Amino acid sequence: MVESVDDEKIANRLNTVVSSIGRKPLKVLLQVITSGEESKSGVEPSECVELVKHVSLDCPNLELCGLMTIGMLDYSSTLEKFKTLANCRAEVCKALGIPEDKCELSMGMYADFEQAIEMEGLGVLV
Numbered sequence: 001m002v003e004s005v006d007d008e009k010i011a012n013r014l015n016t017v018v019s020s021i022g023r024k025p026l027k028v029l030l031q032v033i034t035s036g037e038e039s040k041s042g043v044e045p046s047e048c049v050e051l052v053k054h055v056s057l058d059c060p061n062l063e064l065c066g067l068m069t070i071g072m073l074d075y076s077s078t079l080e081k082f083k084t085l086a087n088c089r090a091e092v093c094k095a096l097g098i099p100e101d102k103c104e105l106s107m108g109m110y111a112d113f114e115q116a117i118e119m120e121g122l123g124v125l126v
Contacts, residue, residue: 001027003068003106006042011055011062018061025063028055029106034069034084042069048088049095056096066104067092082107 005011005028018026030051033042043051048067055064069085085107093100 001029001065003029004031006031008051008054011059015059015061025061027063027065029066029068032067032069032085032088034081040070045084045088049091052092053095066106068106
């Protein structure tokens, strides 16, 4: 699984490589920037649905499994940052016509895992 697809260029390249080696579709998580930090990469929440549609429709060698985010470097992530990712998932699932439990969320690291666990009811992977 690749957990950091954040633009069409990366998705297209992965799709091409997977096709060229003749393997089954590669599972991917799209990285969404929820912290607002310029030092982080990721698709903006407002552009998430567009990237998801591209991967789902134009990259047959990729299997979209969900969304992920990285907390703030100073570990001051708040539940609001994690809720942003959950809101992105709701929009993505609505756009694709899939149930939310079919779209994983990956968020929280050792310093902010407790906050991520609070979101457990939303299908979070910690």
